[in-house]
Amino acid sequence: MSSTTAIKGFSTESGSRRADRVRLLAQPIAVVVIVGAVLVWAFTRDNDEIEAQSIQASVLLQKTWEHVLITLVVAAIVMLVAVPLGMMLTRSWAKPVAPVFIAIANIGQAAPALGVIVLFFLWTEWEGLWCAALPIAFYSLLPVLRNTITGIQQVDPALVDAGRGIGMSGSAVLLRIEVPLAIPLILAGLRTSLVLAVGTATLAFFVNGGGLGELVDTGYKLNRVPVLVVGAVLAVGLALLIDWLGALLEEYLGPKGLS
Known part of the structure; x- marks a missing residue:
């Protein structure tokens, strides 16, 4: 009976691993296929003058890069704030203030993400990249912070005692036992934060932060469906690619032998 259970468990785990790799x-x-198909459709159709101004390679590359830049800045802020803060809040002396x-x-x-961005703009009177990135980072902070705390707290106390027993x-x-073992959960939180950041970055145009949201807004306000579709599909495609990169980080940067 136990061998059958083990075989079933192995089969389920192997199937899950295969599904992840697929x-x-x-x-x-x-x-690539979906975004490529939409771009081919957009570039080959008979666009009017307004549509042609937005649907050109230089504009699409610029807006995509602005979107990526916002996401990268948000990821850096989140990691630099959430991981050290989460590490600190797991210490016994800081646990009372963790909640x-x-x-x-x-x-x-x-x-609401838009409310956070607009309130930050009204408070600081800033515009541009940082006016968008800072409130979006605040909006995306929770998954990494929570997963850092949870990952460290779930480390086997016997391993911690063993480290202290050898004089560490x-x-x-x-840094050498708890954080490395918490990396899988931290990376999972980062993956969630990045997807949140990509989606929320479409609102950056409200504070002149650029990004693909400008295309979506232009297409909606001017009733130009091709511009709206291209902006939306590029934003969705970028979010899926970021999610894929996060999955790669979880797969290859986590400690080996824990899965």
Whole structure:
């Protein structure tokens, strides 16, 4: 009976691993095919003057790069803030204030993204990349913060005791045992944050932050469906590619032998 259960468990795990690998291969191919088909349709149709101004390679590349840049800046801010903060909040001396920081991060994600961006703009009177990236980072902070705390807290206490038993300091145990073992959960949180950031970055045009949201807004306001479709499909394709890259990071950067 136990051998049958083990075989079934092995089969299920192997099937899951195969499905993950198939998805890792199929997802970027699907994105390239769908985005490519939409771009071919947009460039080969008879566009009017307004549509032609937006549907040209230089404009699409510029808006896509602006979108990617916002996402990269948000990812850097989130990692530089959430991971050290999460590490700190797992220490015994900081645990009493951990609920306060988690509540603040929850507020950031629960609030409407557009409201957070506009309020930050009204407060700072900034415009451009940083006016979009900072509130979007606040909006995307929670998954990495929560997963960092959860990942460290789930480390086997016996491993922590073993590290201390061989003379390692508290910081050494944290950096050499707890954080490496928490990396899979941290990467999963980063993946979620990046997808949130890509989607929310479409709102950056409200504060002159650029991005693919400008194409979506132009197509909607001027009733130009091709411009709207191209902007939306590029944004969706970019989100799927970011999700795929996050899956690659989880697959290849996590500690080996834990799955």
